[in-house]
Amino acid sequence: MIKRLTTILLVLTISSSSASAQDLDGLFNKVKKGAKSLSKSLSWEPGKAVSTSLKDTLAGFYWMNDQLKARTPDTLSTFLLKPGYYKTTLRSYCLHAGTYGPSRGSGYQLANFEGTQKKLIISILEKSTDHPNISQSDVQTLIWGIEAGNKFSSYPTDFQARVKPLLSLKDIALMEINVKDIVESNLPSEVQRLMNTYQSLRQEMQSAQMSFDKLEDIAVKVGAPPIGVGSITIDEGKWSYLNSGYFIKVDPQSYSTSDVTLYRPSYADVSYDSQNRISSYTNDGYKLTVNYKDNGTPVQLGDYTANVQQIESYTVEGPGQPTQTVPAEGGKYIDFGMDFVNDALQGAKDFNLDQMLKDNTNLSLEQLQNAYNDIKKWKGRYDDLKNIHDDFNMDQNPPQDLNKYIKDSYVNETIQKAMEVSLNPIDKKGQSEWLKNHFKMVSDFFFYSICKLRGDDCRPDNDPKNPKLPDYIAQPGNTNAQRLGLSEYKK
Incomplete structure (x- = not known):
């Protein structure tokens, strides 16, 4: 499998300089040595790339809305923020293909990001802010592909060229994953539906005429979602506390656009x-x-x-x-x-x-x-x-x-x-x-x-600090609704 990955990636980078080729060889020498430890990353299982669920949610509360009602939030121009009360509208991303998209008034709560491709997707969300020329639809397509187990080399070549700035050579190597042969007849019905969604996404992504509209039709269900198994009630406007010292709430307008409110208290x-x-x-x-x-x-x-x-x-x-x-x-x-x-x-x-x-x-x-x-x-x-x-x-x-x-x-x-x-x-x-x-x-x-x-360190200073939004996921109470990844790209 490693030899096959090397061959594919060398073809992808045939136009690179000899120095880049040497870098790629060095990468795969490391991959060969660590193949055993990387075996989990070089394989794919349905629903494992992003696995955040309700059990991963941070503690939430509503009473903070009353405490801040007399204050007016400021707009922000950067996410390196001094203490204050801020509100902005950001690009958000679907991290649960095949489920229902949110609408205004949907309740969401912050959760820790979990999954085998956690580091890769967080990195993509972070880099997308530094590359505003890469469209949100291309970033979303790349994320859906990671969820669905689509190989990077299977995308149309023009798409590969557009999103390459979001990926390192190692990232591309880890996207040449091995989709396991799974006997669908032995799977629970909900996993079979997930497999069908992923298979449909892969088929469309591997088409020379790949269309984002068709991908969105497959990945985002519309209408009022039925209540899923294990769901809980999360009302609109629920706050969470982040490890970085920020309080935050997320109110989605749609799966691709979310209002985010942040509060960081001043030290006195x-x-x-x-x-x-x-x-x-x-x-x-x-x-x-x-x-x-x-x-x-x-x-x-x-x-x-x-x-x-x-x-x-x-x-x-x-x-x-x-x-x-x-x-x-x-x-x-x-x-x-x-x-x-x-x-x-x-x-x-x-x-x-x-x-x-x-x-x-x-x-x-x-x-x-x-x-x-x-x-x-x-x-x-x-x-x-x-x-x-x-x-x-x-x-x-x-x-x-x-x-x-x-x-x-x-x-x-x-x-x-x-x-x-x-x-x-x-x-x-x-x-x-x-x-x-x-x-x-x-x-x-x-x-x-x-x-x-x-129990936070609560440093006695008011120096600028970043809340690191891509490290978290906005999790709905309904298990049939989409969880959302957060970028720091202002809309």
Whole structure:
């Protein structure tokens, strides 16, 4: 088989220089030596090139839409992004030939890219951005061919010439795969259908008059997809957390076009007072100081000691405006302490609020209920954060002091609510952007705490970073719908 590959590729590169030929010989000397280890890559099985499924999805959540509804996303010109909130429309690609395409309103969730041809397809998606002259239909045809087990040498020669910049010599060698002889009568019906789809794609790809429209008719089913086996419900607008420190959601317009929203929180220096309360946030020349009314009033709630904290005002200062202090209306919150918060979040026990208020005149039942309901609401977010944490292997770098960040996130959100009241309306003439920057800083720290909860390194800088979108797949909840590959090519 290796000799045959060498012969085919030498024919393909007959017009190359002698140096290129020597490179090709060197490549196949390496292939011969590593033939045993490469045997898996040099063979083909239906559905194995890309095998991502629902089990590979990252933890997802919807509540982030509410947290960001007051902010307007920026457009982006590059994917080397500083912290911020961005939205763009990208080229996306079908990675599940023979299934139904998405439509507006389809729910998708990010998943890890899995499959025997993972590295090859990711590389093609990355390089396609650097070669805008190569059409999206040609890139899609190449990907479908990899899924279907089509040999590179079987494509029409003009197509080979157009897509060659997306491939290395080794990539081309690995595309000269051996389609296994599979007795279709022994296959489950869904695999037989997949085999038929791949066979039809190969036949069309090997035609001298290869037509993308015909390929699309074979690979993309139209209409409302029936619910597939093992499907789950994924509603539109579901967010995921990427390992690169970004939050992301994908909303497809079609299989070839997807809206992508990205959010990366800014790092802010946060200071604490002697009672371990958040006392100030500082970022990029802006500072917000939380002014508490007193040292807090300790109250006994059953087995727990809590503190009633009252925020009196906020002092905001930064470039371009004089320092000002804004009263905090309704800035009261109950700091239950981590024992209570952990028991409430983990459902370790039931709480009788009436009994907890017995002989306690510092709080009303309504105040306690509101505070307890806030913690219960936060429980859903805590569960999401735990799932985010569990998405990654923490054994080598276990996160430290997660309780601190659980508490920080809870208290920070309480401060955020008080700021919404005290800085509303924030569109005062000449101050709008200045006040928005302070509010944004508090909001960013809430999500930065989530990053710490996940156990990420959360580097204390705001340097540009790439989210590496091609490393992930947008996975639908319906197993009869198409999963999508993401490029960084803006439409």
